[in-house]
Each structure stands twice: as structure tokens, then as C-alpha cells.
Amino acid sequence: MKNKAVLKRLMVLSVIVFSAWLFWPAAPVQKTTINTPSISKPLIKPVSSARIAISKKAETVTALPEKITSNDSATLVAKAYASELSFPPYSQPLTQNDFDRLEPNHFNPQSIPVDDLGNSVSASLSKYRYTYPEPVFATLSGENIANASLILTDITSGKILLTRKFEQDNNIWHAQFDGERNLPNQLQATVKANIKGKIISIALALKYVDSVATLESFDSATSQDADMVITANLNTREQGLYRVRANLFDANNQPIAHLVSKEKLNKGNASLELKAHQSVLQGRQAPFYLSTFSIELMSPAPGTPTKYGDSALTQFEIKDFATSSLSNLPYQPSQQEKQRLQLLQNMAQGR
Numbered sequence: 001m002k003n004k005a006v007l008k009r010l011m012v013l014s015v016i017v018f019s020a021w022l023f024w025p026a027a028p029v030q031k032t033t034i035n036t037p038s039i040s041k042p043l044i045k046p047v048s049s050a051r052i053a054i055s056k057k058a059e060t061v062t063a064l065p066e067k068i069t070s071n072d073s074a075t076l077v078a079k080a081y082a083s084e085l086s087f088p089p090y091s092q093p094l095t096q097n098d099f100d101r102l103e104p105n106h107f108n109p110q111s112i113p114v115d116d117l118g119n120s121v122s123a124s125l126s127k128y129r130y131t132y133p134e135p136v137f138a139t140l141s142g143e144n145i146a147n148a149s150l151i152l153t154d155i156t157s158g159k160i161l162l163t164r165k166f167e168q169d170n171n172i173w174h175a176q177f178d179g180e181r182n183l184p185n186q187l188q189a190t191v192k193a194n195i196k197g198k199i200i201s202i203a204l205a206l207k208y209v210d211s212v213a214t215l216e217s218f219d220s221a222t223s224q225d226a227d228m229v230i231t232a233n234l235n236t237r238e239q240g241l242y243r244v245r246a247n248l249f250d251a252n253n254q255p256i257a258h259l260v261s262k263e264k265l266n267k268g269n270a271s272l273e274l275k276a277h278q279s280v281l282q283g284r285q286a287p288f289y290l291s292t293f294s295i296e297l298m299s300p301a302p303g304t305p306t307k308y309g310d311s312a313l314t315q316f317e318i319k320d321f322a323t324s325s326l327s328n329l330p331y332q333p334s335q336q337e338k339q340r341l342q343l344l345q346n347m348a349q350g351r
Helices: 002-023 070-084 335-348
Strands: 051-053 060-062 091-093 110-113 120-125 129-131 136-141 145-154 160-165 167-169 172-177 187-195 198-209 213-218 222-224 227-236 240-249 255-265 268-277 288-297 315-318
Touching: 070 335, 091 268, 110 198, 120 187, 120 198, 136 145, 136 187, 136 198, 145 172, 160 172, 213 288, 227 240, 227 255, 227 315, 240 268, 255 268
Parallel strands: 129 198
Antiparallel strands: 051 060, 091 255, 110 120, 120 136, 136 172, 145 160, 145 187, 167 172, 187 198, 213 227, 222 227, 227 268, 240 255, 240 288, 288 315
């Protein structure tokens, strides 16, 4: 009898718990209110998982994006790399958006505020890396500049190497100094400007190098299977692994491709080949132009700096080359490139 009473109580308790769960009021829906004079009651908008819309004109509240996993990142990298492999690494497409390749030696002007009214001064060098015997040009602009000087310092030792005064011309101040063959590798040009009795300093980093090789000429372009080949002739003052870069443009000065070649060269007269693949030349017609030359002697070991060369040419014209002479064979990635892509795809799939 006692057991039956206990069982009966448990059944009643279960029914009460179930009923309470079934009829318990639902959690209140999140509300978004807008306090405007024209609306007397709170405006309730349905809440979605991605966005809470508000009736103000362009006012929205966006939910936080979902967390990007390592697999997602690997997928994006794999897709980008697969797209790159449509073109050979020595002949990559070039557009007006590729500023770092179009202007590899660009110097970003440095600006600092000089008061609480929003006024500032800006200083810049004509480029970042100079090759002997190029002069270094600096400019300074801003209001209320009384005078200014340019101080070249060896960053490693802190030694001041030279000082030059700025000269004013139509609210732009100019200063320059001639280069020296054996300047230190780590240099800083400091601009010191007197503005309303206050000295303002702006630090500008630069490199000044002695050329290890000179690009002297190019041979006429020839066709080799799917590549337009242009042989570059150099005079090298040191042997080693050289990398030569150049940008290819069409007759309207629109960028076509970024060309790269690496080769071990001996000291003296040497040559290497730059190649433009048919995949970047489709629909293009000569004349073409090569420019933006970069010559590097690659570092042979960690801790040894890269050395640089210069070019006797600013531009080379490629005339009378028929792109129709090139094979239409697509680029075939190397075994190493295929393995790298497979690794990225495996990572994307969580393998």
C-alpha cells in the first residue's frame, strides 16, 4: 500500500512538471526601439540571425561575422594559388592596381601634425633606394615654415654624415645631396623644420647602394614555343645568383605583365632571358615596352644583405613581334608547384 502511494505521488509530480514545461511562457522576443517624436509606441522588428533591421533610413546593425576557421583560410589560399598557377611565375599578369610592382622604389611621404588646428607638415624623398652616383632629393611642405635642414645619419653608429639646408620655392621646400660610393647600409635622413619657433623632426629611412651590375641592352624578341623571349645583357661586377625584373606594357602604356628571371652569372659580360607567356599576350599587338627594371644580387646566406644593380636604359621597345607566332599551349605547373597546391587543398579539407 505504501509503495502504491509513493508511485501515485511520482506520477502526479511528473504530470505537474510536464504541464509546467508545456505551458510555461516563451522567452520574450528581443525588441529594437527607436525614440523619435513621430512614433508613440516602440517599433518592433523581427530579429534574424544575421541582421537586425531598423526603420531609420540607412541605419542597420549587423551581427558579428562567423568565425573563420583554419580550413576556411586554407581554402582561400588554395583557390588563390590555383588561380596563380594559370600563369607561369616568370610571367604574371599586371594591372594598374599592382602599385608595388609598378612603383617598386616609391617613397611614402611622412606627415606629422604641428598644432591643434589640424595643420601638418609633410616630408618626402624622391625614392627609397638610390644607386651611386644618384643625388638624393628631399621635399618639405606645410604652413609657417621659417627654415629647415636635412641631416643624413648612420643609424648603426649614430654619426651625422652631412647636413643640407632646405631652399623655398612656392611654398615647397627642396634639399639635396650628392651620393657617395661607400655610404653605410642603414641610413636615416632627418628633416628638422622651424615652425613658429618650434622645431619639428621627421625621420625618413633610405638606402644608398653601389651598383654591382648594370643592365646595358636587350636583344630583339624571339618566339620560343609559348613564350616571347627577350635576352637582357648585363655587365656584372660580382658573380652570384641574379634576379632581374621588368614590367611589360602595351603601346598605350597599359600594364601587361610582370616578368622575372633568376640565373647564376659570372663576373663580366653576362645575359639572361626574360619571358612573356602567351597567356598574358592574348589579344595584344606590338609594339610593346619594357621598363621599371630591377637588378638584384641575391643574398648568398642569412645575414648577408641583397645587393643591387642599375640600368642604363629607362625603356626598351619591342617592335614587329607577332604574337600569332606563339604556341597556344597553356602553362604546365612544375611538380613542386603541384605538390604545394595539393598540400594546400589537403589542409582545406582537414586532412
